[in-house]
Amino acid sequence: MPNTQQLKDLTTQVRRDILRMVHKVNSGHPGGSLGCAEFFVALYNEIMERNNGFDMDGIGEDVFFLSNGHISPVYYSVLARSGYFPIDELNTFRLINSRLQGHPTTHENLPGVRIASGSLGQGMSVALGAAQTKKLNNDSHLIYSLHGDGELQEGQNWEAIMYAAGNNVDNIIATIDLNGQQIDGSTDDVLPMGNIKAKFEAFGWTVVEINEGNDIDAILKGMVEAKSKTGKGKPVCVLLKTVMGNGVDFMMYTHAWHGKAPNDEQLAIGLKQNPETLGDY
Amino acid sequence: MKTYTNTGSKDTRSGFGAGLTELGKTNENVVALCADLIGSLKMDDFKANHPERFFQVGIAEANMIGLAAGMTIGGKIPFTGTFANFSTGRVYDQIRQSVAYSDKNVKICASHAGLTLGEDGATHQILEDIGLMKMLPGMTVINPCDYNQTKAATIAIAEHRGPVYLRFGRPKVANFTPENQTFEIGKAIHLIEGTDVTILATGHLVWEALEAAKTLSEKGISAEVINIHTIKPLDDEAIIKSVTKTGCIVTAEEHNFLGGLGESVARVLATNKPTPQEFVATKDTFGESGTPKQLMEKYGLNSQAIVKAVETVLKRK
Numbered sequence: 128m129p130n131t132q133q134l135k136d137l138t139t140q141v142r143r144d145i146l147r148m149v150h151k152v153n154s155g156h157p158g159g160s161l162g163c164a165e166f167f168v169a170l171y172n173e174i175m176e177r178n179n180g181f182d183m184d185g186i187g188e189d190v191f192f193l194s195n196g197h198i199s200p201v202y203y204s205v206l207a208r209s210g211y212f213p214i215d216e217l218n219t220f221r222l223i224n225s226r227l228q229g230h231p232t233t234h235e236n237l238p239g240v241r242i243a244s245g246s247l248g249q250g251m252s253v254a255l256g257a258a259q260t261k262k263l264n265n266d267s268h269l270i271y272s273l274h275g276d277g278e279l280q281e282g283q284n285w286e287a288i289m290y291a292a293g294n295n296v297d298n299i300i301a302t303i304d305l306n307g308q309q310i311d312g313s314t315d316d317v318l319p320m321g322n323i324k325a326k327f328e329a330f331g332w333t334v335v336e337i338n339e340g341n342d343i344d345a346i347l348k349g350m351v352e353a354k355s356k357t358g359k360g361k362p363v364c365v366l367l368k369t370v371m372g373n374g375v376d377f378m379m380y381t382h383a384w385h386g387k388a389p390n391d392e393q394l395a396i397g398l399k400q401n402p403e404t405l406g407d408y
Numbered sequence: 409m410k411t412y413t414n415t416g417s418k419d420t421r422s423g424f425g426a427g428l429t430e431l432g433k434t435n436e437n438v439v440a441l442c443a444d445l446i447g448s449l450k451m452d453d454f455k456a457n458h459p460e461r462f463f464q465v466g467i468a469e470a471n472m473i474g475l476a477a478g479m480t481i482g483g484k485i486p487f488t489g490t491f492a493n494f495s496t497g498r499v500y501d502q503i504r505q506s507v508a509y510s511d512k513n514v515k516i517c518a519s520h521a522g523l524t525l526g527e528d529g530a531t532h533q534i535l536e537d538i539g540l541m542k543m544l545p546g547m548t549v550i551n552p553c554d555y556n557q558t559k560a561a562t563i564a565i566a567e568h569r570g571p572v573y574l575r576f577g578r579p580k581v582a583n584f585t586p587e588n589q590t591f592e593i594g595k596a597i598h599l600i601e602g603t604d605v606t607i608l609a610t611g612h613l614v615w616e617a618l619e620a621a622k623t624l625s626e627k628g629i630s631a632e633v634i635n636i637h638t639i640k641p642l643d644d645e646a647i648i649k650s651v652t653k654t655g656c657i658v659t660a661e662e663h664n665f666l667g668g669l670g671e672s673v674a675r676v677l678a679t680n681k682p683t684p685q686e687f688v689a690t691k692d693t694f695g696e697s698g699t700p701k702q703l704m705e706k707y708g709l710n711s712q713a714i715v716k717a718v719e720t721v722l723k724r725k
Contacts, residue, residue, distance in 0.1 A: 184482050192478075233510050241481050243510045246501050252474020253506055259463070259475070260482035263439070283502070286471035294463075 131343045136404040137208065138168045138343065142374045143407060144204035144217055146397045149388040152221040155229065158384035159275060160201035162306045162341070162369040166273070167205040169346040174354070176268060181211055181238035189268045190257055192242055194250020195275035195304070196230040197386065202240075203227050207408070211239035217408045248281025250274060251301060255291050255362075258299040269357060270299045277309030280318050285330075291362040292331025300353045302365040305340070308382035327364045340369035375400055409625050410600050412584040412618055418555035420576035420612075421519040425450025426555075427562025428487060428517075432458045435485065435566050441476055442489045443469045448578075449489035449519050469494045470502050476514045477506040485566055486514050492521035492575055493534040496541060507571050508544040515565050516541075520578045521551075522662035523690070523707055524612060524700040533695035539667020541573040542640045548593060549640040551575040551661075551669075553614035555583040557637060560591035568593055575611065577662075579700045582615040585635075596643035598650075602632035605718050606650040606657040610636045610669050613660035613688065616704075619711035624718055631718060639669050644676045651677065656684045656721040660714055662704075665689035684724035686717040 141164045149155035171177070175189040193202050200220065207214045212226070219225035226235040230245030242253050254272035261268060278284065291299065303323065311317050320326075327334050333356045337349035349365060356363045371385070372378025375397040378389075389397055431438045432454045440454050441463040455462040465472040469490055476486035488495065495518035496503070507514045518537065525533050542549045548570060552558040558576045565572045599614070600621050609617035614635045621631040632650055636643065651657050657677070659670035670687040677683045690707050704710045 186482060190481065242477065242512075243505050246505045249470075249474050249502055249506050252471045252502075253478035255471075256475035256478020256486075257481045258478070260439075260479045260484045263461070263484065264482050266482070283470040283474065286466075286468035287474065290465060290468065290471055290475070293466075 131347070134168050134172060134343045137172070138164050139401045140403070140405040141168060141201060141204045141208065142401045143398055143403060145200040146375065146389060146394055147407065148200045148203070148217055148220040150394040153388045154221055155200055155388060156197040156386045157200065157388065158308065158371040158378060158382070159195065159198040159304065159306065161375060161378060162371045162373050163198055163201050163273065163304055164374065165341050165343050165346055166302065166367060166369070167201050169343055169350065170271060171205050171209045173347055174350045175271060183241060185241065186264060186266055187268065190241065190270050192250050192254045192257070192270070192272040193231060194244055194272055195247060195278050196244030199227070199229065199231050202231060206239035212237060214408045247275070247278045248283040251284050251287035254299055254301060255287055255296050258296050261298055269354070272299065272301045274301065274303050276303055276305045276307065276320070276323065277314050277317070279303065279320060279323065288327065288330045288332065295360045296362050297358055297360050300357065300363045300365060302367050305366050305368045306371040308371045308385060310382065310385050312382055324366055331361060332364045333361045334364045334366060336366045338368050340367040341373045409621065412599065414582035414584050416583055417580040418583045419578060419580050420552060420555055420558040421448070421578060422450050423552070423555035423558030424517055424519065424562050424574070424576050425453060427559040429453040429457070430559070430563055431566050432461070437483055437485045438487060438566055439463065439479055439484045440487045440489065441465055441472050443467055443472050443494065445490050448491070449517070451489050469499045473499045473502040474506050477510060477512040480512045480514060487517050488514065489517050489519070491532060492518035492537045493532055496537040496573070497534060500540060504544060508547050511546060512571060513569055515572045515574060517562070517574045519576055521575045522577060522612070523695045523703040523709065524577050524579045524662065526578065526700045526703065527697050529697040530694040535664045535690050535695065536667060537575060538639055538661070538663045538669065542672065546570060547640065548572045548638070549575070550593065550638050551611040552637045553611055553635055554581060554585050556587050556589060557585045557591065560589045561637065564591035564593060577612055581612050584615065594638045594641045594643055596646035597635040597637070598632070599635055600631065600633040602630040602654065604630045604654055605722060606632045606634065606654045607660060607714060607718065608634050608636050608647065608657060608669070608673060609660040610639060612662050613709060616709070616711040617660055617714055620714035620718065623711065623715050629718065629722070636669060639672060642672050642676060644680070647673060647676055648680050651681060651683045656725045658686045658688060658714060658717045658721055660688035662709055663689055664692060666692055684721050686721040688713050688717050
């Protein structure tokens with residue numbers, strides 16, 4: 128079993144990174160980033176089989192795609208702390224001439240990023256394409272992807288979800304961040320999506336639920352289960368129930384911090400709730 | 409004056425199909441995707457010969473573009489096939505973010521472009537696709553003129569690293585360029601040398617330009633005809649050189665005059681060598697149902713329209 132204390136320490140540090148990044152430039156998306164911190168830490172440290180260094184083609188390793196690109200702070204923090212680029216570069220988030228654009232891009236050659244995302248709903252198709260190339264290349268490694276729940280309102284997802292089952296793309300684990308929030312309010316208020324699990328199942332996917340999506344142990348258990356369901360003719364979906372803004376009490380259980388940065392005082396409170404563990408950038 | 413012979417009319421989409429068949433044999437990284445239009449795009453051979461590298465995506469073009477972008481990761485060279493309308497306008501943001509901005513090696517192959525799609529009418533006759541695609545940073549835009557050139561262009565773009573928009577059409581048109589030609593992206597082809605006027609044409613209008621040159625020659629007007637198969641990157645040098653000699657220009661395309669080849673040429677001329685120019689193109693309008701011939705006549709996209717434009721531009725020299 129992995130040492131989950133180390134992962135928890137890393138998660139706390141990632142939360143600090145997120146808060147400090149968005150605070151510095153007074154912009155960015157802390158809510159969803161904080162909600163997915165445990166998931167990213169678990170994915171990059173325990174779940175994915177990754178090669179050293181970065182190669183765009185990702186042959187012989189698991190490959191991850193972030194579809195809801197606005198949670199770039201957590202992505203950048205975990206990529207940096209997984210060795211893809213210098214941790215100090217987090218200082219440049221959203222600044223001019225930076226590789227750390229507001230939304231992730233391949234355009235500035237940031238190691239770790241394989242597709243631009245930000246305009247929502249496109250990542251599922253991209254991930255499926257990469258999964259099919261893995262099969263053509265006889266590469267048994269997996270494709271992982273992450274999508275927001277609100278993002279499922281984009282129709283392209285359902286084209287892709289239908290395609291995946293119809294074509295037995297069974298080397299993908301697509302995770303949906305079920306935090307129930309989007310910019311204008313709760314997903315139920317904005318556009319109720321009904322039973323997402325039933326929808327994926329009706330489209331022919333295998334669904335694994337992680338009800339404690341901010342608990343490292345629960346995530347590891349759920350993702351191992353998801354992995355065990357790949358290669359059986361059906362695409363695999365993980366429904367990851369998270370709390371937006373997790374780990375910073377005043378940011379939790381609300382959509383208010385979807386795309387808003389904390390002020391100096393709020394930053395201080397947030398950092399106090401998440402003491403430095405591995406060293407700030 | 410140099411003349412050209414139609415060796416037998418063929419559709420440019422069949423040139424695409426033939427090129428794809430050839431690529432299937434020569435390049436194992438080439439994969440093809442189609443959104444429920446295999447027969448229309450002439451992708452049947454590739455599908456039959458390489459079923460493992462062919463992906464039927466159904467009527468879901470947005471997903472097709474995303475799949476293609478993803479397939480490049482791991483070294484594949486995806487060719488997507490559907491009508492020009494559904495290859496561009498319908499999926500503009502998918503192309504913009506997942507392909508162009510992400511610098512993915514996807515070849516967007518678009519048939520039934522322009523008015524010559526014919527009877528299906530304006531919903532399917534896109535006249536804005538060149539403009540949409542040329543505005544995307546890093547996108548190469550190619551509109552070959554006949555079967556042989558479309559086949560050669562299809563083969564050539566597999567060797568080009570980066571996103572490409574390849575535009576071709578439905579009707580049978582004159583096939584007059586050499587068989588098994590080498591296609592050089594971005595390199596204009598001088599078809600007829602002339603001294604009085606430059607006619608710069610792309611796609612189906614190239615043959616019409618050749619026909620126009622014959623008529624003009626009978627009237628004592630020496631027209632230089634250039635085939636601009638690549639709209640982006642544009643062969644600025646060839647254009648400037650030609651108008652330096654002729655002093656006026658007519659651009660001809662099966663596309664809206666807003667955003668098409670003509671406007672790209674006007675930019676080159678305005679910044680390098682201001683020159684009188686006339687546009688043979690649709691004039692900010694949608695198309696309609698009709699036969700290709702009727703439509704090209706009604707919307708002023710045939711050899712007669714080119715002759716008329718030449719006569720107009722000559723007066724402005």
